[in-house]
Amino acid sequence: MVKCRLLQHRLSSCAWAALLLGAGMSWLQTASAQEVVYRCGNEYTNAPRDIQLCERMAAQAVTVITGTRPAPSRVIAPAANPVGEARSTVEPPRGQNPQQVERDLQARTIVSHELDKARQQLTLLVQEYNDGEPVKWASESRHHQRYLDRVASLKSAIERTQRDIDSLQRELDRRPVVAGTRTP
Numbered sequence: 001m002v003k004c005r006l007l008q009h010r011l012s013s014c015a016w017a018a019l020l021l022g023a024g025m026s027w028l029q030t031a032s033a034q035e036v037v038y039r040c041g042n043e044y045t046n047a048p049r050d051i052q053l054c055e056r057m058a059a060q061a062v063t064v065i066t067g068t069r070p071a072p073s074r075v076i077a078p079a080a081n082p083v084g085e086a087r088s089t090v091e092p093p094r095g096q097n098p099q100q101v102e103r104d105l106q107a108r109t110i111v112s113h114e115l116d117k118a119r120q121q122l123t124l125l126v127q128e129y130n131d132g133e134p135v136k137w138a139s140e141s142r143h144h145q146r147y148l149d150r151v152a153s154l155k156s157a158i159e160r161t162q163r164d165i166d167s168l169q170r171e172l173d174r175r176p177v178v179a180g181t182r183t184p
Helices: 002-035 098-129 144-174
Strands: 037-040 043-045 055-057
Touching (some): 098 144
Antiparallel strands (some): 037 043, 037 055
């Protein structure tokens, strides 16, 4: 009886060894199947269309690098702010870095100055455009097409500046107003 148990134990360990050997062999077969890679021009493939035009690449270990997951974004929709209505001031959250508050103030100031410059530029362009009939220059009196080209370029510049103003205003509305600052 003891011999039988010992024999059964040996058989079971032999069975496990055979099973592991079979699994190892199948793994080696799949690994060797993945080793053959061909470079056909700028394409790397293991099934080339014409093997004579491709170069067999040396076997290399495959490295898989997992990507990073993007952090969830915190998009805050701006509050309804009709034109001409001052935005209320918001206290910075407790524990917020004072350097970050200073950077936010500087960024808001820069955007505000850019908005003022764009509005001044729009005013000058509208004055020069003069409702589609700008004053003719001396060089344009003989060449009417130059005048028409300048009118078209003024019109496109006005539209572009208006789009710039709109985007700067959206950017300004998106930036938080820190207590102690005023809106432009």
